[in-house]
Amino acid sequence: MQNSVLNNSAILTFLFILFNGLTVCLYSQDNDTIPIPPVEEFSEEEFYQRIETLAEEMEDDQEVDFVELIEELEFYAQRPLNLNFAREEDLQRFFFLNDLQIRNFLNHLAVYGRLISIFELQAIEGWDLETIELIRPFVTVEEERPRRHFSFDDMMSEGRSQLFVRFQQTLEEQKGYMDIDPEELEENPNARYLGSPYRLYTRYRFTYYNNVSLGFTAQKNPGEEFFQGSQPYGFEFYSGHLLLRDFGRLKSLAVGDFQAQFGQGLAMWSNLSFGKSYDAINIKKNPLGLRQYTSTDRNNFLRGIGTTVALGDFDVTGFVSYKKRDANVLEYDTLTQEALAITSLTSIGNARTPNELENKRSVDETIYGGNVTYRRPSFSIGATAYRYELGAELQRSLSFYNQFDFDGRANTNVSLDYNYIFRNFNLFGEVAYSENGGYALLNGIMASIDPRFSVALLHRHITKDYQALMGNAFTENTRVVNERGLYLGITARLSREWNIYAYADHFSFPWMKWRTYAPSSGYDYLAQVNYRPSRQMEMYLRYRNRNKPLNSPDEAMIRYLDDVTRQNIRFHISYDISESFTLRNRVEFIDFKHGSDHQQGYMIYQDVLYRTLASPWAITLRYALFDTDGYDSRIYAYENNVLYAFGFPFYSDRGSRAYLLVRYKLGRNIDLYARYAQTFYTNRNTIGSGLEEIHGNTRSEITAQVRFKF
Numbered sequence: 001m002q003n004s005v006l007n008n009s010a011i012l013t014f015l016f017i018l019f020n021g022l023t024v025c026l027y028s029q030d031n032d033t034i035p036i037p038p039v040e041e042f043s044e045e046e047f048y049q050r051i052e053t054l055a056e057e058m059e060d061d062q063e064v065d066f067v068e069l070i071e072e073l074e075f076y077a078q079r080p081l082n083l084n085f086a087r088e089e090d091l092q093r094f095f096f097l098n099d100l101q102i103r104n105f106l107n108h109l110a111v112y113g114r115l116i117s118i119f120e121l122q123a124i125e126g127w128d129l130e131t132i133e134l135i136r137p138f139v140t141v142e143e144e145r146p147r148r149h150f151s152f153d154d155m156m157s158e159g160r161s162q163l164f165v166r167f168q169q170t171l172e173e174q175k176g177y178m179d180i181d182p183e184e185l186e187e188n189p190n191a192r193y194l195g196s197p198y199r200l201y202t203r204y205r206f207t208y209y210n211n212v213s214l215g216f217t218a219q220k221n222p223g224e225e226f227f228q229g230s231q232p233y234g235f236e237f238y239s240g241h242l243l244l245r246d247f248g249r250l251k252s253l254a255v256g257d258f259q260a261q262f263g264q265g266l267a268m269w270s271n272l273s274f275g276k277s278y279d280a281i282n283i284k285k286n287p288l289g290l291r292q293y294t295s296t297d298r299n300n301f302l303r304g305i306g307t308t309v310a311l312g313d314f315d316v317t318g319f320v321s322y323k324k325r326d327a328n329v330l331e332y333d334t335l336t337q338e339a340l341a342i343t344s345l346t347s348i349g350n351a352r353t354p355n356e357l358e359n360k361r362s363v364d365e366t367i368y369g370g371n372v373t374y375r376r377p378s379f380s381i382g383a384t385a386y387r388y389e390l391g392a393e394l395q396r397s398l399s400f401y402n403q404f405d406f407d408g409r410a411n412t413n414v415s416l417d418y419n420y421i422f423r424n425f426n427l428f429g430e431v432a433y434s435e436n437g438g439y440a441l442l443n444g445i446m447a448s449i450d451p452r453f454s455v456a457l458l459h460r461h462i463t464k465d466y467q468a469l470m471g472n473a474f475t476e477n478t479r480v481v482n483e484r485g486l487y488l489g490i491t492a493r494l495s496r497e498w499n500i501y502a503y504a505d506h507f508s509f510p511w512m513k514w515r516t517y518a519p520s521s522g523y524d525y526l527a528q529v530n531y532r533p534s535r536q537m538e539m540y541l542r543y544r545n546r547n548k549p550l551n552s553p554d555e556a557m558i559r560y561l562d563d564v565t566r567q568n569i570r571f572h573i574s575y576d577i578s579e580s581f582t583l584r585n586r587v588e589f590i591d592f593k594h595g596s597d598h599q600q601g602y603m604i605y606q607d608v609l610y611r612t613l614a615s616p617w618a619i620t621l622r623y624a625l626f627d628t629d630g631y632d633s634r635i636y637a638y639e640n641n642v643l644y645a646f647g648f649p650f651y652s653d654r655g656s657r658a659y660l661l662v663r664y665k666l667g668r669n670i671d672l673y674a675r676y677a678q679t680f681y682t683n684r685n686t687i688g689s690g691l692e693e694i695h696g697n698t699r700s701e702i703t704a705q706v707r708f709k710f
Contacts, residue, residue: 070644071294076138078160079209083139084114090210092286096134099284099419099426100448101126103378115141125424126448128493150211150247159208163708166642169198169222171700176223176352176691190353193223193691194230202235203644205294211247213292216240223352223691236351236360239301243292251308251315257293258302260319261285262371262384263417265473266432266440266462266480270301275474278528278542280489280503281446281456283474284428289317289371298349299325302367318370319386324361330395339363339392345469353691364391367470378421385414388469401512404438404465405481411435413468424448430473438466440480442473444487452494458487464511476507476524476548484508499530515550517559522548537575544568552595562595568635582609592633601628603635603651616665623658626651642673642705655681655697669710675703 072093081090083105091102101124108124109115118141121127176193185192199222205215218235225231241256259271264285271293276283289308293301306319326349327342339362351360369386389410396402415432429443444458458474464482471480474487485507492500508521524546532538545568549561570588577583584607592599605624610617620640628634631652639647640661651657659677666672678700681687687694 073138074643075207075210080138080140082142082145083118084109084141084143085145086139089288092288094135094138096131096279096282098126098282098446099286099421099428100424100446100454101131103421103426106377114143117141125451126454129496130493130499155208155212159206159212161204161206161708161710163710164201164203164644164705166201166645166703166705167198168201168645168701168703170694171702172687172694172696172698173197174688174691175693175695190355191691193352194354194357195220195223195225195352197222200226200235201296201645203294211245213241213243213245215292215294217294217296219296221350221352223350230351230357237296237298237349239293239296241292241294243290249310251310252290252306253308254290254292254306254319256303258304258306258319259291259293260302260306260317260371260470261287261289261291262317263287263382263415263430263432264428264442264444266430266442266471267384267413267415267468268369268371268386268470269472270470271295271472276487276503276505276524276526278501278526278540279491280501280526281454281491283456283458283487283489284426284444284446285474289315290319297347299345299347313374313376315373315375316370317372320366320368322364322366325363325365326359326361327363327392328359329362329392341393341395342390343395343397345394362392365389366391379419381416381418383414383416385412386470387412400517401514404511406467406469411467411469413470432466432468432471434465434467436465436467438463440466440468440471440473444474452492454491456487456489458485460485476505476522477509477513482509482511482513484510497531497533499532500528501530502527516561517551518561520549520561522546537573539571539573539575542568542570542572544570550594553597554595564594565592567591580610580612580615582611583607584609586637588635588637590628590633590635592629594632597632599629599633601633601635601652602626603628603637605637607640609640618663620661621659623656624651625656627654628652639677642675642703643671643707645703645705647677649679653681654683655679669708671707671709673703673705673707675701677701 076093088102088106091097091105104125105121105127115121118132118136118139121132122129174197177197178192180192200220201218203215203217205213207213217239219237220226220231220235224236227234239257241254241258243258244250244253260268261271262268269285269287271291290306295301302319302321303323304319304321306317308315308317326346327339328344328346329339329341330343331341332338333340342363345363346359351357366389367386369384371382371384373380373382387410393409394407396405396407412435413432415430417428417430419428420426424447426446427444429441432440440460440462442458442460444456446454446456448454460473460475460483462475462481462483466481468480473480475483476485477483485505487503487505489503490501494500503524503526505524506521507523508519509516510519512518513520524544526542526544528540528542530538530540545565547563547565550564552560552562568588568590570586572584572586574582574584585605587602587604589602590600603624603626605622608621610619622639624637626635628651634650634652636648636650639649639659641647642661642663649657657677657679659675661675662673664672678698681697684697685695687696687699
């Protein structure tokens with residue numbers, strides 16, 4: 001690796017981490033047992049570990065909104081679920097619970113009756129201390145069933161509203177916002193962004209327990225106009241929803257923007273979901289049917305109406321959606337200016353230049369279909385079918401790798417899914433077909449072999465011509481197509497202090513892919529050891545080794561594949577030095593190889609967190625150093641941000657990054673947030689490319705947010 005002036009600083013920081021970790025370890029050795037802690041605010045550590053892994057798998061140009069993954073937790077943090085009257089679908093909303101844990105809990109209630117104390121959870125098989133601590137902020141144990149009258153007055157008095165307003169901006173001037181000669185702009189209208197450089201986000205949501213959700217979301221991206229020019233109505237993106245849930249036989253009614261989740265995602269799963277993570281056995285998706293949509297992804301959702309009705313043991317769902325979505329237009333009707341042919345469906349969603357505006361909402365998208373699911377306490381089977389129609393002919397630019405992708409105007413998908421629990425075994429799966437004859441299979445099993453040892457096995461087989469534009473399953477590919485794989489995950493809880501997580505995933509791609517002009521195969525291995533000697537401290541050591549071959553970087557007449565390996569080693573420690581202060585440290589190394597290209601790098605950071613229930617202030621501070629040989633050896637790390645905003649920057653080249661996040665509670669109903677972050681490079685004079693380019697070696701961002709609760 002290249003020499004850097006940061007090396008000495010990195011060594012000193014690493015020694016500081018090691019010294020602090022050993023000091024706290026020695027201090028904590030007197031604690032032989034870990035009692036269940038008192039109720040505190042939501043501990044985000046596991047959630048952030050999961051979405052860090054998810055962010056690493058995303059494509060570099062993919063904008064991802066993680067609001068949907070944490071929204072349910074934030075709801076239950078405000079209105080805890082009474083475990084004595086919890087149903088299976090209620091518990092499935094907690095992403096860290098699997099079906100075996102849920103079934104064991106419901107069986108415990110059936111045999112022993114209602115819980116008297118939260119401490120009884122320790123007697124349920126599969127409910128270890130870690131699980132209990134995770135769910136503790138979101139649940140309660142009460143004797144009486146809550147009574148609701150569903151009157152308008154009751155909803156107005158018991159309902160809760162939240163209003164968010166957020167402002168974000170990069171402080172350094174980017175090329176797309178610089179002054180430009182009018183003649184040059186007339187010659188090239190896409191040489192400059194049309195709008196201002198800030199991002200503006202607002203969101204309102206009213207909830208009445210878990211029965212009513214009503215709200216809207218609006219966002220303006222940097223570079224988009226606001227109440228002028230191409231955006232005379234203000235925000236470029238608006239979304240609104242009304243969701244009613246559990247009104248007698250009416251299990252759900254969604255009006256406006258909503259999501260649909262069925263089976264294991266081979267056919268229909270319209271929103272984001274977890275895939276592989278360090279929690280190696282939680283690989284099964286728990287479909288929630290119809291849900292409200294509150295995110296800012298401008299394409300991947302349904303807009304219309306959908307409903308689910310309970311008919312005995314059957315849940316019957318129907319939905320219809322119509323909206324205009326973004327696409328690259330190839331040909332217009334000269335009279336109506338409607339798109340006749342498109343080359344691709346886009347997902348970036350920006351409207352900053354005339355070229356991007358041409359592709360905004362340029363094609364009609366109609367989706368209609370339904371699901372029928374038969375449910376029993378330990379068994380369910382469901383059937384899903386839907387029709388996907390476009391208002392223009394999709395004509396892809398044909399290449400070696402995409403000749404089996406969807407073309408045309410319409411596609412139909414059907415699937416059959418199952419879920420069966422027998423003692424300590426959970427079997428699940430789905431089979432799906434597309435209109436052209438392509439098919440996809442996914443089958444898995446989760447088993448609790450011993451109270452301290454669990455295992456998961458998942459097999460998938462997806463043909464190269466399977467076409468599911470709304471699919472989102474457990475795959476190595478970003479799309480549900482052209483993949484075979486076998487996954488094995490284990491969790492070993494050796495003691496209260498020591499846990500081991502590991503998985504091995506072997507996959508192959510029978511047909512060519514983008515940048516992979518031959519059939520290929522690869523693997524993904526992860527092993528993580530967690531050590532928690534006390535409630536005040538936890539640490540983990542992770543090793544991950546991945547290989548996904550790509551075309552050789554050597555320019556030759558005949559393309560051949562080279563292995564592309566990434567090996568990451570991470571040590572992370574978090575410890576409380578007092579009731580108010582928490583320190584988090586991480587050091588991570590990466591080794592990247594692609595043919596003759598060999599890159600290495602490291603990243604190291606120190607976090608300081610101040611949080612106490614007695615103070616209205618909460619402060620998070622990070623200072624990070626990084627040194628990598630290039631973009632391919634980049635390292636991702638989650639950053640704390642304002643509520644419902646997520647940051648996953650990658651560290652590449654050489655430099656440092658720091659941020660300060662401050663939250664202040666102005667009374668019970670107003671939260672103020674402010675954040676400043678800056679990246680400083682020691683080996684670059686420009687940052688970014690194209691219209692995002694910054695002339696200089698620093699990039700600074702500010703974020704301000706206010707939340708009103710009423």
